[in-house]
Amino acid sequence: MEKKNHCIVMVPSPGLSHLIPLVEFSKRLLSFQRENLHVKFIVPTLGAPSSSMKSILNNSLPPNSSFIILPQINIEDLTEKSDPATQMKETVKHSLPFIHQELTSLSSTNHLVAILFSVFSTDVIDLASEFNLLTYLFFASGATLFSFCFHFPQLDQDADDSSKNSLLELTDPVHVPGCSVRFQVKDLPDPVLFDRSSEVYKSFLAVVKNYSLVDGVIMNTFTDLEPDAVRALQQEHNNNIGEKNVPFVYPIGPIIQSETSNEVNKLECLTWLDNQPPRSVLYISFGSGGTLSQEQLNEIAFGLELSGHKFLWVVRAPSNFGGSAYLSQQKEDPLHYLPSGFVERTKEQGLVIPSWAPQIEILGHGSVGAFLSHCGWNSTLESVSHGVPVIAWPLFAEQRMNAVLLKDVLKVAVRPEANEDGIVKREEVARVVKGIIEENEEGLKMRKRIKELSDAAAAALSENGSSMKALSSLALKWQNI
Structure with a gap:
């Protein structure tokens, strides 16, 4: 048989x-x-x-x-x-x-x-x-994140014992076993911030x-x-x-793709990067489904222009929900939503790509000096494996926890500050871009640290x-x- x-x-x-x-x-x-x-x-x-x-x-x-x-x-x-x-x-x-x-x-x-x-x-x-x-x-x-999830039922029980309707009523930062920093409640994964009686x-x-x-x-x-x-x-x-x-x-x-199977925009991106100086380009992408509001999209555009630094930006049509493109495909041309004249004014400074780009090849390119990322875990591992420091810009799900890990534990990221309305203004965008691309003292430390982690990632897979x-x-x- x-x-x-x-x-x-x-x-x-x-x-x-x-x-x-x-x-x-x-x-x-x-x-x-x-x-x-x-x-x-x-x-x-x-x-x-x-x-x-x-x-x-x-x-x-x-x-x-x-x-x-x-x-x-x-x-x-x-x-x-x-x-x-x-x-x-x-x-x-x-x-x-x-x-x-x-x-x-x-x-x-x-x-x-x-x-x-x-x-x-x-x-x-x-x-x-x-x-x-x-x-x-x-x-x-x-x-x-797994440690947080595994121990979360106990946190829920504690909230129940103290008659909390929502974890947002908790005032103390949350300890996660095995993590050296405590997490603010607002940085916990989205589902736990809903009312405890909600289906979510x-x-x-x-x-x-x-x-x-x-x-x-x-x-x-x-x-x-x-x-x-x-x-x-x-x-x-x-x-x-x-x-x-x-x-x-x-x-x-780290389990990451070694190459991109989709050829969309690959040649255009890599040809453009080949003509840029080493570590001069900021790559901007919010993952496979992340979206920004129209106001935030405008502020990033003006901030990039204000910074004067090279950029490669994967743009999606705006939405007031940060993950609107995650489980459904967008049909609009996202470049129509950029500020009037932006693409023309910045044609010598940057490259704007609609919806999708070959991230693995981009992060592995010598011209890329930093990654403005939504801090999804795949992107986090890709930035670590390729030794590219991060501007942490979490949108939804567990991404805020990942951003805290990158910035405060691993110390390989900066995180821009939003105003009281939750918008990161153009001046703040320009500030963090200049800081990470121009390699000030903080930027140099981040680059050294992420190079060490990149080497450790390679060693783990040996x-x-x-x-x-x-x-x-x-x-x-x-x-x-």
Whole structure:
């Protein structure tokens, strides 16, 4: 009888920032060339798959892997239509019958070993026991955020004991085990700032309570980036007492793309960068879905012009919600929303690109001196890996926590100050751009520090590095089941 493949099932949450790290993880996992190991992506979707998603799935998956895109979930079927995190969770929950169907089909021809799922796909745990699968949370962010999420039920209980309707009523900064700084409540992830009786808050609480049910957590970080947080989680696992299960953590990062699969705007961006002086260009991008208000878009434009420094800016159409392009594609031409005459006036100073640019190649280019970033974790790891200091400009989700980590813990970022209306004015934009590009004393320290972290990232991924050892132990465990 022919030996069945050992099959690892991967269920990303909707959105590119969850799919990309899982795809890159699968490449690294299968690079060990374990015999009879196969990876199957089961991809829930809210609305039509984007061209970027199709490109990644069709062109970037490694050998010994395959995918299926599940039937689309209609946004009208969701109870919460405004919060992206809750949308993602509900999309996966509505997709469970389709996931069950795929697992049934796979089990007839494969030896199913484990199911990996992203942070908002934890409802698939309910299917794992039926198919006798090990369960692994693929946490595409870092150890500090995971520590906050894992311990969040206790913070919720404390708020309940003190009759708080919202965590915004808390006055003291929040301690996260394994982190040397405390977080202001306003910098915590968006869902926890809702009223505690809201569906958004309750959905987030339900998700993080599931984290104690998994067999392990695969984490997109590396030990030298967050040593205290990783150590604290490992110690808690080793000291598991009573009913509280702290799963074993596998820090296997940084997992980032090595090259961009989408060719859109690539030639134009790289040709332009080739003609700029070393470390002279500020790259500006707010990730795969971040958006700004019209007023803030104008202030950045005027601030860049005022700074006099080179820039490469990925522009999206404005929105009053910072993540409006995350789960849906924009159709407008974003350049129409820039101040009148801006593109013409700055044509010798900068390059404006609509909607999308090849970020990996840009950050790896010698002309780039800094990155104005929304501080999504993928972008954070990419800036660290390429040794590019950051102007931290968080918009939504957990990005404010990442910004605090970059600025106050890792000390590789500056964070511009907003006015009382939450707008960063053009003078402040110009100030931080000049400070980081012109390499004042603070800028030089940041550049030295991020170079050290870049070297540490490379070391973690070397043959005997900490991340490769963690991944090797995990692959061997699966192979022997």
